[in-house]
Amino acid sequence: MSLLASEGLAIEIGGKRIGGDLDLAFRAGESWAVLGANGAGKTTLLHTLAGLRPPTEGRVLLDGQALAGMRRRTIANRLGILLQASEDPFPATVLETALIGRHPHIGPWRQEGPEDYRRARQALADVEMDALADRPIDTLSGGERRRLALATLLTQDPAVYLLDEPSNHLDLHHQIRLLGHLRERARRDGGTLVMALHDVNLAARFCDHVVLIFHDGQVRHGRAAELLQPGHLTCLYNHPVEAVEVAGHRAFVPT
Amino acid sequence: MSPRLLLPILALLALASLVFALMAGAVEVPAAAVWSALTAPPEDTATRIVAELRLPRALSAFVVGGLLALAGALMQVLLRNPLADPYVLGISGGAAVAALATMMAGFGAFWVSVDAFGGALVSMLLVFALAHGRGGWTPTRLLLTGVVLAAGWGALISFMLAVSPERELRGMLFWLMGDLAHAGMPIWSALSLAAGLAAAIALARPLNLMARGDLQARALGVSVGPLRLGIYLIGSLLTAAAVTVGGTIGFVGLIVPHAVRLVAGADHRTLLPAAVLAGGTLLVFADALARVVIAPQQLPVGVLTAMIGVPVFLFLLHRGPRRGLP
Numbered sequence: 001m002s003l004l005a006s007e008g009l010a011i012e013i014g015g016k017r018i019g020g021d022l023d024l025a026f027r028a029g030e031s032w033a034v035l036g037a038n039g040a041g042k043t044t045l046l047h048t049l050a051g052l053r054p055p056t057e058g059r060v061l062l063d064g065q066a067l068a069g070m071r072r073r074t075i076a077n078r079l080g081i082l083l084q085a086s087e088d089p090f091p092a093t094v095l096e097t098a099l100i101g102r103h104p105h106i107g108p109w110r111q112e113g114p115e116d117y118r119r120a121r122q123a124l125a126d127v128e129m130d131a132l133a134d135r136p137i138d139t140l141s142g143g144e145r146r147r148l149a150l151a152t153l154l155t156q157d158p159a160v161y162l163l164d165e166p167s168n169h170l171d172l173h174h175q176i177r178l179l180g181h182l183r184e185r186a187r188r189d190g191g192t193l194v195m196a197l198h199d200v201n202l203a204a205r206f207c208d209h210v211v212l213i214f215h216d217g218q219v220r221h222g223r224a225a226e227l228l229q230p231g232h233l234t235c236l237y238n239h240p241v242e243a244v245e246v247a248g249h250r251a252f253v254p255t
Numbered sequence: 256m257s258p259r260l261l262l263p264i265l266a267l268l269a270l271a272s273l274v275f276a277l278m279a280g281a282v283e284v285p286a287a288a289v290w291s292a293l294t295a296p297p298e299d300t301a302t303r304i305v306a307e308l309r310l311p312r313a314l315s316a317f318v319v320g321g322l323l324a325l326a327g328a329l330m331q332v333l334l335r336n337p338l339a340d341p342y343v344l345g346i347s348g349g350a351a352v353a354a355l356a357t358m359m360a361g362f363g364a365f366w367v368s369v370d371a372f373g374g375a376l377v378s379m380l381l382v383f384a385l386a387h388g389r390g391g392w393t394p395t396r397l398l399l400t401g402v403v404l405a406a407g408w409g410a411l412i413s414f415m416l417a418v419s420p421e422r423e424l425r426g427m428l429f430w431l432m433g434d435l436a437h438a439g440m441p442i443w444s445a446l447s448l449a450a451g452l453a454a455a456i457a458l459a460r461p462l463n464l465m466a467r468g469d470l471q472a473r474a475l476g477v478s479v480g481p482l483r484l485g486i487y488l489i490g491s492l493l494t495a496a497a498v499t500v501g502g503t504i505g506f507v508g509l510i511v512p513h514a515v516r517l518v519a520g521a522d523h524r525t526l527l528p529a530a531v532l533a534g535g536t537l538l539v540f541a542d543a544l545a546r547v548v549i550a551p552q553q554l555p556v557g558v559l560t561a562m563i564g565v566p567v568f569l570f571l572l573h574r575g576p577r578r579g580l581p
Contacts, residue, residue: 076476
């Protein structure tokens with residue numbers, strides 16, 4: 001059974017329709033990329049899959065159950081999402097921020113215990129931020145904030161990871177290391193990754209499946225090896241793309 | 256400062272402020288006489304002053320300060336806006352219009368309180384109904400609705416002040432600045448404070464998440480819609496209870512939550528009880544001073560809250576928060 005799936009899904013943003021009879025299935029151990037031009041609907045698709053907005057048609061299933069009828073807390077135990085941007089108008093420290101990922105796992109009248117702190121510190125170590133645990137978040141750089149948001153998601157420890165442009169603001173080293181870490185973790189724990197990306201080469205390197213959202217709202221999905229082709233990508237971005245071979249990696253270059 | 260230290264220290268400060276308020280005034284009562292007046296009251300003037308005049312007023316000041324600080328902290332997270340205070344959504348404006356109208360009609364302090372509470376409720380329901388239009392509740396929409404309604408109440412208040420006879424004006428201005436001279440034993444408001452604080456602490460952890468944005472909170476398992484409605488109702492009712500007792504005392508609800516955040520961080524599990532203690536303490540000191548600075552004449556307490564609070568707040572801001580926040 002797939003961890004997360006959609007049945008007959010269609011979504012609408014600003015009068016534009018995306019998908020229609022879209023049947024997606026994200027299984028344990030898989031890693032998916034969602035690709036498309038600006039405004040194609042990548043974020044909207046992720047939010048719909050997370051249950052943060054209702055689909056126009058069809059439904060989303062988490063562990064085989066309809067997402068629409070589930071409590072947010074139950075969903076958050078199994079599904080986590082890295083949002084495109086985080087807002088923090090009030091002061092907080094790095095550790096406190098990572099710790100909020102434990103919220104769905106702690107009962108309403110209970111406090112964070114040592115195990116929750118251990119997980120939060122481990123997540124900060126995973127994103128190489130353990131040395132900054134006591135820093136106030138408004139002194140962090142853009143990339144550090146992004147890594148902290150990832151650490152919060154790792155602290156939440158869901159089975160389904162939805163990631164909205166996880167590589168935003170990250171330097172080259174952290175892009176490769178953190179996406180690699182996420183993929184290893186999903187494989188090890190039987191989780192699944194679904195990430196909206198702008199970098200086709202990161203998608204080719206870390207994802208075995210892709211969802212392509214075209215300008216006209218058409219959606220194609222399947223194995224990365226079949227769909228990540230210069231022809232499809234040229235059409236997807238409305239810009240000529242060619243494939244080259246570099247150091248054993250297949251790379252896509254806009255021309 | 257760690258929460259374990261902060262709450263006991265604030266509780267001691269609150270106690271000290273109450274003792275000070277019982278001793279200070281046009282007639283100074285020594286500590287021993289205060290003690291005997293409270294425990295084994297002899298029939299003398301000191302007892303009457305302490306037990307019948309100063310105690311109800313000091314307790315009222317504490318309760319109102321706590322109500323305002325708690326309501327302010329809730330409004331700031333509800334609207335996700337550091338500039339929000341208990342009055343920003345027009346609750347106090349509605350209360351003020353009703354209170355002033357009652358004074359113009361010549362009714363006494365009891366009816367002024369009752370009508371102020373009614374006016375606050377009307378304003379609360381108006382904002383709720385108007386902000387809940389198509390597209391639902393967003394912090395921005397709620398804030399705009401409240402601010403515009405508050406401006407409308409403000410215009411009505413100015414109108415009423417302009418047409419009122421001279422002899423009513425002083426009482427009206429005192430009410431608007433915030434005055435505890437007519438406060439009796441604060442039984443109902445103390446119960447509201449206790450109930451509001453208990454409910455708010457129960458919601459403190461979800462509030463921590465809501466402070467980081469609706470989407471993030473929902474993604475981590477918070478049902479934001481019901482939570483926001485609950486916080487709106489609790490915050491509004493606390494504000495209504497406060498203005499009913501003391502009029503529109505300014506500053507406490509805006510600055511006390513920020514001062515506590517600077518000292519103890521933004522975790523609502525500490526912030527909310529600490530704000531109640533700090534707000535209550537500030538208002539008790541302010542009201543005691545309001546009774547002594549130009550004794551035997553009394554100032555409205557609202558004049559003093561800012562005079563004490565501004566330097567304290569600026570000191571905390573300048574000193575910088577814990578662990579080097581800006």
